[in-house]
Amino acid sequence: MFYSPIAWLILIIFVIQCGIRYAEIMEAYVSAQITNGSSTHSLTSGIFSFGRTAEGLFSYMAGKLYFYLPLLTMGLMSRETSSGTIKLLYSSPLKIRDIILGKFTAMAIFSFVLVFILACFGATAIATIPFADYGQILSGLLGIFLLLCAYSAIGLFMSCLTNHQIVAATGTFVVFAMLGYIDKIGQNLDFVRELTYYLSFTGRAASMIGGMVMTNDILYFLLIISLFLCFSYFKLLATRESKPVVVRVGRYIGAFVIVITMTYVSSRPTLIGYFDTTRNDRNTLSLNGQAIIGKMKEGTVEVTSYINLNDAYFGVGHPSERMRDLGRWQNYIRFKPDIKLNYVYYYDTTFGAYSRFKYEPKGTTIKAFAEKNARANKVNLSDFKTPEEIRKVIDLRSEENRYVMQIKCDGKSTFLRIYDDMQTFPSETETLAALKRLGEDKFPKVGFLQGQQERSSDNREGDKEYGYLTSKGSFRHSLINQGFDVETVSSNQKIPSYISVLVIADPRVSFSSQALENIREYIDRGGNLLIAGEPGKQEVLNPVLKPLGVELTDGLLVQPGTNLAPELILADFTKNAIKFSNTIAKSVYDSAKVIMNGATGLRYKEGIFTIEPLLTTNIKKGWLKKAELDKDIQLTASIGNSVNEPQGKNDVAFVATDGDEKGSFPTALALSRKINGKEQRIMVSSDADFMSNSEVSNVRKLDGAITNNFGFALATFGWLSQGEYPIDTSIPGSKDTKLNLTDNGLSIVKLIWIYLLPGALLSFGSVLLIRRRNK
DSSP states (O other): OOOOOHHHHHHHHHHHHHHHHHHHHHHHHHHHHHHSSSSSSSSHHHHBBOSSSSOHHHHHTTTTHHHHHHHTTTTTTHHHHHHHHHHHHSSOOHHHHHHHHHHHHHHHHHHHHHHHHHHHHHHHHHHHSSOOOHHHHHHHHHHHHHHHHHHHHHHHHHHHHHOHHHHHHHHHHHHHHHHHGGTTTTTSSHHHHHHHHHOOOOTTTHHHTEEEEEEHHHHHHHHHHHHHHHHHHHHHHHHHSOHHHHHHHHHHHHHHHHHHHHHHHHHSSOOOEEEOTTTTTTSSSSSHHHHHHHHTSSSSOOOEEEETTTTTTTTSSSSHHHHHHHTTTHHHHHTTTTTTEEEEEOOOOOTTTTSGGGOOTTOOHHHHHHHHHHHHEEEEGSSBBBBHHHHHHOOOOOOOOOOOEEEEEEEEEEEEEOOOOSSOSSHHHHHHHHHHHHHOOOEEEEOOOOSSSSOOOOSSSTSSSSSHHHHOOOTTSSGTTEEEEEEEEETTSSSOOTTEEEEOOOSSSSOOHHHHHHHHHHHTOOOEEEEEOOTTTTHHHHHHGGGTTTEOSSEEEEBTTTTBTEEEEEEEEEEETTTTHHHHHHHHHHHEEEEESSOHHHHHOSSSEEEEEEEOOOOOTOOOEOSOTTTTTTOOOOOOTOOOOOOOTTTTOOOOOOTTTESHHHHHEEEEETTTEEEEEEEEEEEEEGGHHHHTTTOOOTTTTEEOHHHHHHHHHHTTTTTTTTTTOOOOSSSSSOOOHHHHHHOOOOOOOOHHHHHHHHHHHHHHHHHHHOO
């Protein structure tokens, strides 16, 4: 093989293509590091597997290998046949299997050379990345080697079929395309779906490149290699013996049936072995996730997806998407193989902002709309339950008839939803929250106090209400999707003992003596509490807050900013907030703010409670204004004496005046104490808008800062529920986040891999071929 010019040409092109791709990736990371400092994720994964913006080196080259192999394998046997040397092989003391294995071994050695080149790139990266993830690099190399060997076996068989090398190369390309596309065939048919999916090359090597080695993937490659080596053996054997056509065809069918059966059986959940080669087990459920699944060993988990043909999300629930859905559950099935996935299809009305039915002509019936959607999606409407039929099974109108999953275990059930965001499907956090609810008898119940015109936990539309955070099913971060139950509690009745967190949100009228007594009784028995007030409501809330050592100050906090109303506060996270919740990364606290639309300061004095500030105003940008705010003032300045001059004759500078109080003021406090053998937790905010519908439903960039109100609100309930929910699915952070490579070093890398090494290979190959010809 190495006396062939084409082998050397392919080797040189391979090195150049790898070098160019590697240089592009490294250049992007060097530039990003100069701009942003160290990376926030694994560099090893980004460089070799899947980066934030593009494929890594191994993933990219795995997708290009099918261009190289047909050119190498096209002459393996066809050259022997066309030149007549096959007769010498047949007359030599070799068996046919020796010929086949010899040819394949040659290709395996050449494949190893290609993998060795990729390994050299891995070594280069290891030299420039402290704490590089060796395991992922090695598993990626294994995946590519197995893929190359499988391609080689296919190419060898195609070379056995014809005397013409070009025909052999073309046929090899066709088979590669078929094995890449076969997973699209018959995906609407239950049994065919799994067989064709498991025969496909798609994703097999990608799993190993990503750092997850599974026994079914390794066995798949070994079976494909064996299958095509057997086919090659059968083809050469047919030229040496005279057997009926039935026998010869039967050999191929028998081998194919055996391989497809073994492939299918090896992919059964109970028979798959897993090895996560990444340093921080990035491809595995978090430790909390494994513990939650472990507690459910006893019962079978049934996941039934209810998919509405008229829903805007029907496309992701189409029958052809079932194997992809199985892939989403693979991590959970790994630890609980008896998870069963069921699918129920129906058509019915649709609701909400993403409803497509409202755009139909007046008078269109639901069935007519369903018939149109059935034609568009190439499905048979008779396979879908009618509205009447589905409601006999389950009434999903409370879920807006959206794509929803009902999870059942041991007689309990809960819903797992899809969401109106880019990710669409539940992450590990939402999935584990649903599974955990099935495995436990108690879970956090959040009670919203009502009776003093407080804000509503049910209204999902009003800007100042709380329905989006509490019960909006299509919002990933709503409490009902994170494991909480939400209900209203009357202030005139004793607060039930099962309430985990009581919320008092912006009461507008004073509490009755009975209501105050009920609240104090709840606090005295150690209940957790969230109190959110507003400027002007000091007289209403201070009677509740003063026994805790906290009070709302008089006045309004102002923080003039570019194109912002003065009462819009961009509150900073304190160091206490970083340990406040493990559901928000430190990087988010460092870069984000919490927007508070109208807040006052909080004064506190520690007594029976330990009190820690969570949010504060910026001492350089704002102050506490005691006088009433003039809404007509156009702001052009910041604070104190460092005031910008008015920009025009109608502009007025906004400054602190006599009586205003300068300084940094806390706007959110965390209170805690030990009582009745547990830690009581209370959170106080001087603004009730921070978790309103208008703020948690948007991530905004204001005055150069990113707001993260939904993250802080969710972290608040996580802290108040003793960290039980939301589920902590964090894993240890990657250590390979810094690249020890400068622009000069990158230039050297380019010089070596794009010019010097290909040049050396060209020189060595040329000398070898010339000397061979002269002999």
